[in-house]
Amino acid sequence: MTDTVDFPRPERPSGWLSQADIERARGWLPILYVDAVPVRVDDSGDVIAVGILLRVTPEGVMSRALVSGRVMYHERVRDALVRHIEKDLGPMALPQIPSSPQPFTVAEYFPTPGVTAYHDPRQHAVSLAYIVPVAGDCTPQQDALDLAWLTPEEVTSEQVQVEMAGGTGTLLRQAMAHVGRLH
Amino acid sequence: MTDTVDFPRPERPSGWLSQADIERARGWLPILYVDAVPVRVDDSGDVIAVGILLRVTPEGVMSRALVSGRVMYHERVRDALVRHIEKDLGPMALPQIPSSPQPFTVAEYFPTPGVTAYHDPRQHAVSLAYIVPVAGDCTPQQDALDLAWLTPEEVTSEQVQVEMAGGTGTLLRQAMAHVGRLH
Amino acid sequence: MTDTVDFPRPERPSGWLSQADIERARGWLPILYVDAVPVRVDDSGDVIAVGILLRVTPEGVMSRALVSGRVMYHERVRDALVRHIEKDLGPMALPQIPSSPQPFTVAEYFPTPGVTAYHDPRQHAVSLAYIVPVAGDCTPQQDALDLAWLTPEEVTSEQVQVEMAGGTGTLLRQAMAHVGRLH
Amino acid sequence: MTDTVDFPRPERPSGWLSQADIERARGWLPILYVDAVPVRVDDSGDVIAVGILLRVTPEGVMSRALVSGRVMYHERVRDALVRHIEKDLGPMALPQIPSSPQPFTVAEYFPTPGVTAYHDPRQHAVSLAYIVPVAGDCTPQQDALDLAWLTPEEVTSEQVQVEMAGGTGTLLRQAMAHVGRLH
Numbered sequence: 012m013t014d015t016v017d018f019p020r021p022e023r024p025s026g027w028l029s030q031a032d033i034e035r036a037r038g039w040l041p042i043l044y045v046d047a048v049p050v051r052v053d054d055s056g057d058v059i060a061v062g063i064l065l066r067v068t069p070e071g072v073m074s075r076a077l078v079s080g081r082v083m084y085h086e087r088v089r090d091a092l093v094r095h096i097e098k099d100l101g102p103m104a105l106p107q108i109p110s111s112p113q114p115f116t117v118a119e120y121f122p123t124p125g126v127t128a129y130h131d132p133r134q135h136a137v138s139l140a141y142i143v144p145v146a147g148d149c150t151p152q153q154d155a156l157d158l159a160w161l162t163p164e165e166v167t168s169e170q171v172q173v174e175m176a177g178g179t180g181t182l183l184r185q186a187m188a189h190v191g192r193l194h
Numbered sequence: 195m196t197d198t199v200d201f202p203r204p205e206r207p208s209g210w211l212s213q214a215d216i217e218r219a220r221g222w223l224p225i226l227y228v229d230a231v232p233v234r235v236d237d238s239g240d241v242i243a244v245g246i247l248l249r250v251t252p253e254g255v256m257s258r259a260l261v262s263g264r265v266m267y268h269e270r271v272r273d274a275l276v277r278h279i280e281k282d283l284g285p286m287a288l289p290q291i292p293s294s295p296q297p298f299t300v301a302e303y304f305p306t307p308g309v310t311a312y313h314d315p316r317q318h319a320v321s322l323a324y325i326v327p328v329a330g331d332c333t334p335q336q337d338a339l340d341l342a343w344l345t346p347e348e349v350t351s352e353q354v355q356v357e358m359a360g361g362t363g364t365l366l367r368q369a370m371a372h373v374g375r376l377h
Numbered sequence: 378m379t380d381t382v383d384f385p386r387p388e389r390p391s392g393w394l395s396q397a398d399i400e401r402a403r404g405w406l407p408i409l410y411v412d413a414v415p416v417r418v419d420d421s422g423d424v425i426a427v428g429i430l431l432r433v434t435p436e437g438v439m440s441r442a443l444v445s446g447r448v449m450y451h452e453r454v455r456d457a458l459v460r461h462i463e464k465d466l467g468p469m470a471l472p473q474i475p476s477s478p479q480p481f482t483v484a485e486y487f488p489t490p491g492v493t494a495y496h497d498p499r500q501h502a503v504s505l506a507y508i509v510p511v512a513g514d515c516t517p518q519q520d521a522l523d524l525a526w527l528t529p530e531e532v533t534s535e536q537v538q539v540e541m542a543g544g545t546g547t548l549l550r551q552a553m554a555h556v557g558r559l560h
Numbered sequence: 561m562t563d564t565v566d567f568p569r570p571e572r573p574s575g576w577l578s579q580a581d582i583e584r585a586r587g588w589l590p591i592l593y594v595d596a597v598p599v600r601v602d603d604s605g606d607v608i609a610v611g612i613l614l615r616v617t618p619e620g621v622m623s624r625a626l627v628s629g630r631v632m633y634h635e636r637v638r639d640a641l642v643r644h645i646e647k648d649l650g651p652m653a654l655p656q657i658p659s660s661p662q663p664f665t666v667a668e669y670f671p672t673p674g675v676t677a678y679h680d681p682r683q684h685a686v687s688l689a690y691i692v693p694v695a696g697d698c699t700p701q702q703d704a705l706d707l708a709w710l711t712p713e714e715v716t717s718e719q720v721q722v723e724m725a726g727g728t729g730t731l732l733r734q735a736m737a738h739v740g741r742l743h
Contacts, residue, residue, distance in 0.1 A: 036219050041226045041265050043320050055455040056474030082224050084318055087302060087310065089421040107473055108422030110508050110556045112300040115477065116740065117322060119270055119295075127270065128740065135267055137226050139300060142476050181742060188737035190476045191665065191677065193730060238638040239657030272604040290656055291605030293691050293739045298660065299557065311557065325659050364559060371554030373659045374482065374494065376547060402585050407592045407631050409686050448590050450684055453668055453676065478666040483688060485636060485661070493636065501633055503592050505666060 037134040044138035045091050046118060046179075047078040048186040049100060051160060052144045058190045061166045061183070062149060064099060065157040068176075075174040076155075077182065079138065088112060088139060096143060098152060105147030114139040115189040118182050129178035142186055163192035220317040227321035228274050229301060229362075230261040231369040232283060234343060235327045241373045244349045244366070245332060247282060248340040251359075258357040259338075260365065262321065271295060271322060279326060281335060288330030297322040298372040301365050312361035325369055346375035403500040410504035411457050412484060412545075413444040414552040415466060417526060418510045424556045427532045427549070428515060430465060431523040434542075441540045442521075443548065445504065454478060454505060462509060464518060471513030480505040481555040484548050495544035508552055529558035586683040593687035594640050595667060595728075596627040597735040598649060600709060601693045607739045610715045610732070611698060613648060614706040617725075624723040625704075626731065628687065637661060637688060645692060647701060654696030663688040664738040667731050678727035691735055712741035 036042070049062035064076045080095035082088060089108050096106045118138040120131035129138075151158040165171055167187055172180040187193040219225075232245035247259045263278040265271060272291050279289045301321040303314035312321075334341040348354055350370055355363040370376040402408070415428035430442045446461035448454060455474050462472045484504040486497035495504075517524040531537055533553055538546040553559040585591075598611035613625045629644035631637060638657050645655045667687040669680035678687075700707040714720055716736055721729040736742040 033222075036223060039216075039267050040219060040223065041267060041269075043224045043226050050476060052474075052476050054474070055453070055459055056476050057455060058476050082320065084222050084224060085304065085306070085309075086224075087421070088300060088320065089423060093421055107510065108418075108420070110416060110418050110422050110424050110510060111481065112302075112557050113296065113298065113481075113555065114300070115296065115479075116738070117271060117295040117297070121268065123268070126268075128743070137265065137271065144473065144476060184742055185737040185740075188734040188742065189479065189665070191478050191734075193733055193737065194677070233659060235657075235659050237657070238636070238642055239659050240638060241659050270604070272606060276604055290693065291601075291603070293599060293601055293605050293607050293693060294664065295740050296664075296738065298662075299555070311560065327656065327659060367559055368554040368557075371551040371559065372482070372662065374551075374661050376550055376554065377494065399588075402589060405582075405633050406585060406589065407633060407635075409590045409592050448686065450588050450590060451670065451672070451675075452590075454666060454686065478668075479662065479664065480666070481662065483637060483661040483663070487634065489634070492634075503631065503637065 041135045041137045043082040044079060044120075044136045045082060045088060045095060046138045046140040046182060047092055047096055047106075047143045048140070048183065049078055049096065049104070049106070049143055049145045049149070050190070056144075058142075058163055058187075058192050060160040060162060061187075062100070062145065063159050063161055063166065063171070064151060064155040065159060066155050073174070074176050075171060075179075076176075077179050078143075092141060092143065096145070099155060100145065100149040100158065101152050103148040103150070104145045107144045107146065109141050109143070114141055116140050116182070116185050118178065120177060127178070128181045131177055140182060140186070142190060163187050163190075164194050167193060224318045224320045226265040227262060227303075227319045228265060228271060228278060229321045229323040229365060230275055230279055230289075230326045231323070231366065232261055232279065232287070232289070232326055232328045232332070233373070239327075241325075241346055241370075241375050243343040243345060244370075245283070245328065246342050246344055246349065246354070247334060247338040248342060249338050256357070257359050258342075258354060258362075259359075260362050261326075262362075275324060275326065279328070282338060283328065283341065284331070284333040284335055286331040286333070287328045290327040290329065292324050292326070297324055299323050299365070299368050301361065303360060310361070311364045314360055323365055323369070325373060346370050346373075347377055350376060407501045407503045409448040410445060410486075410502045411448060411454060411461060412504045412506040412548060413458055413462055413472075413509045414506070414549065415444055415462065415470070415472070415509055415511045415515070416556070422510075424508075424529055424553075424558050426526040426528060427553075428466070428511065429525050429527055429532065429537070430517060430521040431525060432521050439540070440542050441537060441545075442542075443545055444509075458507060458509065462511070465521060466511065466515040466524065467518055469514040469516070470511045473510045473512065475507050475509070480507055482506050482548070482551050484544065486543060493544070494547045497543055506548060506552070508556060529553050529556075530560050533559060590684045590686045592631040593628060593669075593685045594631060594637060594644060595687045595689040595731060596641055596645055596655075596692045597689070597732065598627055598645065598653070598655070598692055598694045598698070599739070605693075607691075607712055607736075607741050609709040609711060610736075611649070611694065612708050612710055612715065612720070613700060613704040614708060615704050622723070623725050624720060624728075625725075626728050627692075628728075641690060641692065645694070648704060649694065649698040649707065650701050652697040652699070653694045656693045656695065658690050658692070663690055665689050665731070665734050667727065669726060676727070677730045680726055689731060689735070691739060712736050712739075713743050716742060
């Protein structure tokens with residue numbers, strides 16, 4: 012769950028909330044997110060590689076992450092997907108956003124560990140998760156140090172799983188299960 | 195989209211928001227909802243009837259509605275489904291909550307009409323929509339005047355569709371499409 | 378349901394069936410099919426057009442159809458999708474085959490009308506149905522006279538629906554429901 | 561993939577195939593199957609146990625299996641699910657057959673190992689896979705020695721996985737991923 016830079020709201024809401032108000036909202040309401048699993052596919056649509064971001068957390072710990080972020084007020088889910096993929100993978104990624112709004116799963120990140128398989132100490136985030144094939148050039152942006160393309164076998168390996176925080180390793184295995192590439 | 199009575203939060207958040215704050219949040223953040231389409235099924239799982247609530251809106255207009263409501267802070271989506279079905283259909287409905295969190299669609303209710311097929315003048319609500327078979331006795335609760343069990347043919351008829359506000363008629367047809375009962 | 382030209386089997390089965398045997402199998406076993414709904418999408422994945430084939434039936438009747446065909450022995454479902462799309466839309470269609478094998482619905486075409494919404498007088502066919510965005514040039518092949526790109530509103534209109542045989546009109550409306558474009 | 565006892569066809573097809581013909585059809589056509597993962601759920605629909613059959617293969621090897629079997633000519637997929645669940649779990653299982661025909665995945669069992677994650681030496685079987693909550697008493701039937709109710713953690717453990725043949729262990733993990741219980 013990353014939420015680095017959000018572009019301006021499409022329209023200024025009349026009821027303005029300050030940053031302090033947002034922080035309070037995070038302790039009061041579930042916050043809507045999207046998670047995207049960027050993949051390379053062959054001509055038959057079979058997943059051959061998965062894009063994983065390498066980040067440094069605010070605490071200075073290296074961690075692997077998916078493309079993820081908040082859905083803004085008055086923003087469609089599909090537009091949030093486009094925005095966060097561009098934010099993390101750059102403007103030339105050429106993502107194939109799903110035509111259906113049906114996510115492959117819904118990941119519920121609770122501030123309390125153990126309620127679900129997902130955990131986010133900052134907030135209760137509910138994330139719609141999608142597989143997103145990308146056909147273009149991907150270059151890590153912002154705070155991401157690197158983007159690694161790993162095979163389905165690699166991303167579900169113990170070595171990669173331990174580097175994914177907050178249950179995103181589980182989400183990744185769910186994604187591979189959904190595309191028939193869980194081994 | 196109804197949001198009548200919400201039971202107490204499982205734990206008191208430290209950052210308390212007043213009713214005024216909630217109203218402001220509604221103008222700032224997308225609010226997470228669930229929509230449930232209560233159905234009666236036969237032994238093969240085939241949908242034979244759909245439960246539709248008859249309500250009177252605050253403006254005094256009669257309207258047909260689905261079971262719907264907000265997901266609370268620190269509440270799982272499946273628990274929100276249980277709570278809202280009990281709220282609207284009573285404690286003896288015996289709902290069969292889906293084992294998978296994958297909704298059949300995601301309905302995005304925008305305060306501005308025309309952005310999507312769904313509209314809610316009060317807020318930007320994003321609703322996870324599920325088909326929920328109910329096996330027990332259903333009795334309309336709270337502000338619902340009646341609960342009608344209609345056939346799939348009836349709920350997709352023009353006559354019923356015009357009585358469903360905010361795009362819930364479309365959502366109902368999507369539900370019937372998903373269960374293979376769109377005619 | 379069309380099944381015009383099937384390319385050679387990937388490997389010659391030892392138990393060869395003659396054309397007469399296939400005809401007998403059609404009266405004995407459900408036959409596995411795929412249905413593809415070719416769509417044009419915008420940068421957000423939103424469906425803006427649907428590709429419909431115009432065919433002449435063996436009886437000389439004009440009819441609108443989806444891309445459809447049989448899954449061969451020892452052929453993956455995703456390869457059958459590639460093959461039938463190429464067969465009907467030509468080699469330059471650049472289809473984006475779904476990465477997940479989960480179809481949006483399963484259409485059960487019965488030889489007896491009325492068992493389901495789908496009907497195929499020749500056989501009991503069970504078809505896995507997928508939305509397939511196509512990014513390239515599509516040119517109708519074989520027995521198709523024309524390929525028309527219609528809006529989601531047009532394909533669900535009464536005028537188009539009546540020209541689609543065997544329940545494919547219903548399947549098309551289910552497809553539009555799945556992508557959130559049923560109006 | 562088991563296919564023990566199939567009840568009589570709903571109607572006698574005109575083109576009769578002998579057992580030898582069926583064997584030949586198995587070397588010629590993909591055969592349509594259903595796989596059912598029987599589960600116990602709590603009041604919120606959360607999966608708390610998974611029913612696994614213990615069988616002895618024709619070769620005398622003990623093996624764990626899911627409920628599985630062929631879809632007959634002129635039989636609906638949902639009726640095939642009812643039939644095979646009754647065949648394997650007995651007449652008092654009270655299965656909650658899914659209202660939607662959308663499977664959580666499609667398992668393609670190839671006679672050649674390695675084409676997909678699934679393998680069936682006898683045939684090319686394509687199986688629609690569903691999660692099926694059962695509310696009643698289950699008693700193993702026919703050739704099943706035992707029915708074990710295991711936790712989601714247990715069924716995805718290495719110990720159980722190695723006892724599941726033909727890729728059904730993978731299918732089981734996909735099922736747990738779909739219901740949010742893959743650990």
